[in-house]
Amino acid sequence: MQVAYEPQPGTPIQELDTPCLILDMAALDHNMDVIADFYEGRHSKLRGHSKNHKSPALALRQIQRGGTVGGVCAAKVAEAEVMVQGGVASVFVTSEVVAPPKINRLCSLANQAEILVACETESNARDLSRAATAQGVNLGVVIEQETGLLRCGVQEVEPGMALAQLINSLPGLSLKGVMSHQMMAEVSSDREDRATEAHRLIQPVLDLREAMIDAGLPVEIVSTGETWSYDIAGDMPEVTEIQGGSYLVMETSYDYMEDFHLAGKILTSIISVPRPGIAIGDAGARAVCGIKGLPRVEGRPGVEAVDMDADRTVFQVADGAELAVGDQVLLLPGQQDAMVSRWDRFIGIRDGVVEAVWDIEARGCHN
Amino acid sequence: MERPIFQPAGTPTEELDTPALVVDVGTMEQNIAVLHNAFQGSASRPAAGQIRVRPHVSCHGCPEIARMQLAAAGNSGGVAVSSLGEAEAFAAADDDISDGDGSSAQSGPIDDILIAGRVVTAAKIRRLVALAGEISLTVAVDNSSNINDLSEAAHAAGATLGVLIDMDAGYGFGGVTPGDDAVSLARTIAGAPGLTFNGIMTYEGPLPMTDRAELEAETRRRLQPILDTRTALEQAGIEVATVSVGSTYSYDVVSQLPGVTEVQAGVYPLMDVETLRIRPEFQPAAKILATIVSHPVAHRAVLDAGHKTTGPDFGVPVLEAFPGAVATRFSAEHGILDLEGPATDQLMPNDKVHLVPFNLALCVNQYDYIRAVRDGKLIGYWPIAGRGRLG
Numbered sequence: 148m149q150v151a152y153e154p155q156p157g158t159p160i161q162e163l164d165t166p167c168l169i170l171d172m173a174a175l176d177h178n179m180d181v182i183a184d185f186y187e188g189r190h191s192k193l194r195g196h197s198k199n200h201k202s203p204a205l206a207l208r209q210i211q212r213g214g215t216v217g218g219v220c221a222a223k224v225a226e227a228e229v230m231v232q233g234g235v236a237s238v239f240v241t242s243e244v245v246a247p248p249k250i251n252r253l254c255s256l257a258n259q260a261e262i263l264v265a266c267e268t269e270s271n272a273r274d275l276s277r278a279a280t281a282q283g284v285n286l287g288v289v290i291e292q293e294t295g296l297l298r299c300g301v302q303e304v305e306p307g308m309a310l311a312q313l314i315n316s317l318p319g320l321s322l323k324g325v326m327s328h329q330m331m332a333e334v335s336s337d338r339e340d341r342a343t344e345a346h347r348l349i350q351p352v353l354d355l356r357e358a359m360i361d362a363g364l365p366v367e368i369v370s371t372g373e374t375w376s377y378d379i380a381g382d383m384p385e386v387t388e389i390q391g392g393s394y395l396v397m398e399t400s401y402d403y404m405e406d407f408h409l410a411g412k413i414l415t416s417i418i419s420v421p422r423p424g425i426a427i428g429d430a431g432a433r434a435v436c437g438i439k440g441l442p443r444v445e446g447r448p449g450v451e452a453v454d455m456d457a458d459r460t461v462f463q464v465a466d467g468a469e470l471a472v473g474d475q476v477l478l479l480p481g482q483q484d485a486m487v488s489r490w491d492r493f494i495g496i497r498d499g500v501v502e503a504v505w506d507i508e509a510r511g512c513h514n
Numbered sequence: 515m516e517r518p519i520f521q522p523a524g525t526p527t528e529e530l531d532t533p534a535l536v537v538d539v540g541t542m543e544q545n546i547a548v549l550h551n552a553f554q555g556s557a558s559r560p561a562a563g564q565i566r567v568r569p570h571v572s573c574h575g576c577p578e579i580a581r582m583q584l585a586a587a588g589n590s591g592g593v594a595v596s597s598l599g600e601a602e603a604f605a606a607a608d609d610d611i612s613d614g615d616g617s618s619a620q621s622g623p624i625d626d627i628l629i630a631g632r633v634v635t636a637a638k639i640r641r642l643v644a645l646a647g648e649i650s651l652t653v654a655v656d657n658s659s660n661i662n663d664l665s666e667a668a669h670a671a672g673a674t675l676g677v678l679i680d681m682d683a684g685y686g687f688g689g690v691t692p693g694d695d696a697v698s699l700a701r702t703i704a705g706a707p708g709l710t711f712n713g714i715m716t717y718e719g720p721l722p723m724t725d726r727a728e729l730e731a732e733t734r735r736r737l738q739p740i741l742d743t744r745t746a747l748e749q750a751g752i753e754v755a756t757v758s759v760g761s762t763y764s765y766d767v768v769s770q771l772p773g774v775t776e777v778q779a780g781v782y783p784l785m786d787v788e789t790l791r792i793r794p795e796f797q798p799a800a801k802i803l804a805t806i807v808s809h810p811v812a813h814r815a816v817l818d819a820g821h822k823t824t825g826p827d828f829g830v831p832v833l834e835a836f837p838g839a840v841a842t843r844f845s846a847e848h849g850i851l852d853l854e855g856p857a858t859d860q861l862m863p864n865d866k867v868h869l870v871p872f873n874l875a876l877c878v879n880q881y882d883y884i885r886a887v888r889d890g891k892l893i894g895y896w897p898i899a900g901r902g903r904l905g
Binding site for chain 1: 516518532632818827881
C-alpha cells in the first residue's frame with residue numbers, strides 16, 4: 148500500500164515534510180483566470196491537456212472557471228479513464244491508440260462520456276470502427292496532421308483526405324475534424340515572432356480542413372495550438388480548440404510566456420552544509436525532474452543549484468547568503484509535465500498555509 | 515497509480531500491454547550471482563571473504579528483488595536505501611510474495627536497513643526512531659547538531675539507532691571530509707545516549723572509466739582517505755565495525771581492499787546503459803517494452819514510451835539491437851526511432867520493441883509494477899513498494 152504524504156489543510160509550509168510538490172494557489176488561480184478571460188466570448192476555447200496535471204480536480208476547476216470547451220485532452224487511455232471517472236464529460240485522446248486491448252478500453256469509456264481520439268492511418272481507423280461497432284458505441288475521430296514536430300500525423304493533404312473519406316464511411320465512428328501539435332523552433336517572448344511561427348506551423352492543418360470542407364466532409368473540430376500559442380491560435384477563425392496544458396503548472400523553460408506564473412514547485416530541505424558556500428538539499432532528479440536541466444531557486448538571492456543526482460541537489464551559496472541544515476528552499480522546475488507524473492499529490496499553498504491537497508490520480512497511468 | 519492491463523501468468527512478453535517495465539528474472543539471477551560470487555571467500559581471493567554485499571535497493575525499489583539479493587551468497591543480511599520513506603516501505607513489505615512459478619521466492623522480513631541519506635527534520639526523526647523500535651536501523655550522519663537531535667529522540671524513545679559517518683570521497687554531495695573531522699564526530703556519537711557508532715561510509719561517485727586499470731586506480735585513490743580515517747579512528751581507540759563503500763562500478767576493486775567491510779552495490783541485478791558501458795560482465799535485465807504507434811514516413815517510427823516511462827533525465831534509453839533502428843528523441847509521451855535500410859519497412863504500428871534504460875533508478879521511479887518474466891513468459895507483477903517514497 149502506497150503511503151503518500153498528505154498534510155492537513157491549515158499546516159504552515161514550514162512544517163511540511165520534504166521533498167514535496169506544492170502548487171502556489173495564487174499562481175494557479177491567475178493562470179486559470181488568464182485562460183478564462185482570454186477565451187470568454189471568443190469562437191475558440193481551451194481544451195486543457197490533462198497529461199500535465201493528471202488530476203480530475205484541477206481539470207474540473209478550470210472547466211468551472213471558464214474559457215474551455217467543457218472537456219479535456221488526455222495522452223493515454225488510462226489517463227482518459229481517470230478523467231471520465233472523475234466526472235469530466237468529454238475527453239479527447241490526442242495520441243494514436245493502436246493496441247487492441249487499449250482500443251477496447253477506449254470504447255468502453257464511450258458509454259460514459261464523449262470520447263474523441265486522434266487517428267493517422269486507415270488500418271487504425273478500421274480497428275477503431277470494428278471495436279466501436281462491436282461494443283455498440285460511437286467514437287469521435289480527429290485526423291492528426293504533422294505540423295513540424297516530426298512525430299505522428301498524416302504528412303500531406305492528400306492522404307489526409309483519403310483517411311477522412313474512409314473515417315466518414317465507417318460505422319461506429321464520427322469524423323470530427325483535424326488536429327496538430329507544434330513547437331517553436333526558437334522560443335521567443337515577442338508576440339509577433341510567436342504569431343509568425345504559429346501561422347507558419349499551423350497552416351498545413353488548416354489546408355486539410357479546407358479540403359475536407361470543400362469535399363463536403365464534416366469539420367466540427369480544429370484542435371491545435373499550445374501554451375505558447377494560446378493567444379495566436381485562439382484568434383485564428385478556423386481554429387475551434389486549443390490543446391494547452393503547460394500553462395497551468397508552468398516551468399522555467401516557458402519563462403518567455405510571461406502571461407502565466409510558475410505554480411508548481413518542489414519544496415526541499417537542506418540536509419547538509421559540508422563546508423561554507425555549499426549546501427545539500429533532499430530533492431534530486433527523482434523529485435524535480437532533470438530533463439530540462441537544473442531547477443531554479445526561488446526567493447533566495449545568492450543561492451544557485453549547481454549539481455543534482457537522483458536524490459540530492461548541490462547549492463552554491465554566495466557570500467552574504469545563508470543556508471543552514473533544516474532550512475527550506477523552493478525549486479522551480481525546468482519541465483513540469485514529467486515532474487508532476489512522479490508525484491502522488493499536489494499540496495496547494497496559499498499565503499504560506501496548506502489550502503488543499505489533490506491526488507494526482509492519473510500518476511503512472513501510462514497504458 | 516499505474517493502471518496496467520493485468521494479464522495472466524504465462525502471457526508471452528511480446529503480448530504484454532505497454533509501456534511496461536519488464537524484468538527478465540533469469541538474467542537478473544545471473545547478474546546477482548556474478549556480483550555476489552566476488553564476495554565469497556576463496557583461496558585466490560582471501561580478503562574478499564571478509565567483505566559483504568549490502569544491496570542498495572533504492573535503484574529498483576522492489577522488495578521481491580531485495581529478498582533475492584539477501585538470499586544470495588556474500589550478502590550482509592541487510593540493505594541500504596536513500597530515504598526514510600524507502601526504509602519504511604521495505605520494512606513494511608509483505609514477505610509472502612511468490613514469483614508465481616513455484617520457484618524460490620525468499621520469505622522473511624527485511625529487518626536490517628541502512629539509510630544512506632540524511633534524516634534531519636524533527637518530524638522525520640520521530641518516524642526514524644519509531645522504525646528503529648521495529649528493525650535494526652542505521653542512519654548516516656555528517657554533522658554534530660544532527661547527532662544531538664538523533665540522540666535526544668532515540669534516548670527519549672528508549673530506542674537504539676546505529677550511526678555511520680558519511681564522508682565525501684570526491685563525489686561532492688555531502689559528507690564530512692575524511693580525517694580529523696570524522697574522528698571528532700565519532701567521539702560525539704560514542705558519547706551520545708541512544709546512538710551506537712557503527713563506522714563510516716561513502717559513495718565515491720560514478721566511475722565512468724572504461725579502462726580497467728584507470729577504474730581501479732581511481733577507486734583506490736578516492737577510497738584511500740576513507741581507509742586512512744578508519745586507521746585514525748582505531749588509533750584513537752574507537753572501534754570501527756563497518757566500512758561501507760563502493761558500488762556496481764567498483765565492486766571487484768572494493769572486494770580486494772583490506773579495511774572495507776561491505777559494498778553498497780545497487781544497479782547490478784537489473785543494470786542500465788550507464789553502468790553496462792563500464793561493467794559488461796552483467797546483462798541488461800530491466801527493459802521498457804514499448805509499442806510502435808506510428809510509422810508516418812519511411813525513416814521514422816514513433817513509440818508509446820517517452821519521458822514519463824523512461825526517465826531520461828541523465829541520458830536517453832537505448833533500443834535493443836534492431837539493425838537500422840536507433841532511438842534518438844524522446845518527448846513527454848513518445849519516443850522517436852530513426853530508421854534506415856531494412857528497418858524502414860519494418861517496425862509497423864503494433865510491433866513491439868525493448869529499450870534499455872539509461873539510468874535505472876530514474877526509470878523504475880516511473881512505475882508501480884515490475885512485470886517479471888522468465889523464459890519469455892510473464893510470472894507476476896512485482897510491486898515497486900519504494901517508488902515515490904522520497905521523504
